[in-house]
Structure formats: structure tokens, C-alpha cells
Amino acid sequence: MTEEKNRLEILRLEIDRLVMKYQLKECRYFFSHLYGVSEFCVLLAKKRGLNPEIAAACGMLHDIYQVTAGIPDNHAAKGAEEAEEILRELGLYDEGEISLICDAIRTHSDKYNTYEGYAEALIDADVLSHCLYNPDFPPEDKEVKRFGKLMDGFSS
Ligand SMILES: [Fe+2]
Numbered sequence: 001m002t003e004e005k006n007r008l009e010i011l012r013l014e015i016d017r018l019v020m021k022y023q024l025k026e027c028r029y030f031f032s033h034l035y036g037v038s039e040f041c042v043l044l045a046k047k048r049g050l051n052p053e054i055a056a057a058c059g060m061l062h063d064i065y066q067v068t069a070g071i072p073d074n075h076a077a078k079g080a081e082e083a084e085e086i087l088r089e090l091g092l093y094d095e096g097e098i099s100l101i102c103d104a105i106r107t108h109s110d111k112y113n114t115y116e117g118y119a120e121a122l123i124d125a126d127v128l129s130h131c132l133y134n135p136d137f138p139p140e141d142k143e144v145k146r147f148g149k150l151m152d153g154f155s156s
Pocket of ligand 1: 126
């Protein structure tokens with residue numbers, strides 16, 4: 001399949017356009033974080049028997065409200081609504097897929113509770129991206145436990 005016809009790449013191009021309005025530093029942050037979370041989502045989906053392509057879309061869209069509004073306030077709930085609009089407009093995802101993606105986005109800021117499926121994978125992927133961005137920066141308190149557990153899962 002060509003890149004132009006792959007729906008994940010089409011979605012990524014839409015998000016790229018929204019990120020490109022920012023200056024270099026913010027652009028770098030959003031690209032690094034959104035693509036990083038998307039890739040970690042794929043890794044976790046493969047390990048957990050989820051659809052990696054749906055998980056990748058969760059990662060790409062999870063902070064969409066922060067991208068468009070420029071503020072983090074209540075971005076999980078607002079981002080779920082915005083992601084739904086974007087996915088509907090794209091016309092490439094069915095209703096079941098849209099629900100899976102938006103439900104995961106809605107809960108992704110809650111790092112303390114345990115969820116299932118895509119929601120849990122997205123929270124874990126978000127934590128991995130935050131904690132691996134720069135090894136000199138300590139993890140936030142709310143992410144320490146999850147990060148430790150995830151890293152334990154990588155030890156052989
Ligand atoms: Fe995030």
C-alpha cells in the first residue's frame with residue numbers, strides 16, 4: 001500500500017498540519033511526543049493483542065486539544081470530542097473504531113487507575129514517552145509507578 005492511501009499516514013498528515021503552526025520548540029515537542037506515543041502504542045498493542053493500527057491512531061490524536069487550543073486544561077475530555085470530529089471528517093474510520101479511539105483519549109490523563117485495552121495502552125505509551133524523552137529529567141510522581149512497571153516488563 002502506498003503512503004498516500006494508508007489511512008494512518010493520512011491522519012498523521014492532518015495532525016502534522018495542525019502542529020506546523022507552532023514555532024520550532026513547540027513543533028519539536030508535539031512531533032516527538034505524538035509520534036513517540038503512537039509508536040509506543042503500536043509496541044504495546046502488539047504485546048497485548050490489540051490492533052496496532054488503531055492504537056497508533058490513539059497515540060497520534062491523544063493530545064489533539066493541546067495542539068489546537070494550546071492549553072492542557074481538561075484536554076483529555078475535550079480532545080476526545082475533537083478527535084471524533086477529525087475522524088468523522090476524514091471518513092476513513094467506522095463508528096466502532098472511532099469509539100475505541102475516542103474512549104481511550106478521554107481517560108488518558110488518569111495515570112493512577114487501571115483501564116483495559118486501548119485506554120490502558122495509551123496511558124502506558126504516554127508515560128513511556130514522558131519518561132524516556134530525556135533521561136536526565138525525573139519522572140513525575142504520578143508516572144513513577146507505571147514507568148517502573150513498564151520498564152520491568154522489558155527486562156529479560
Ligand atoms: Fe501525551
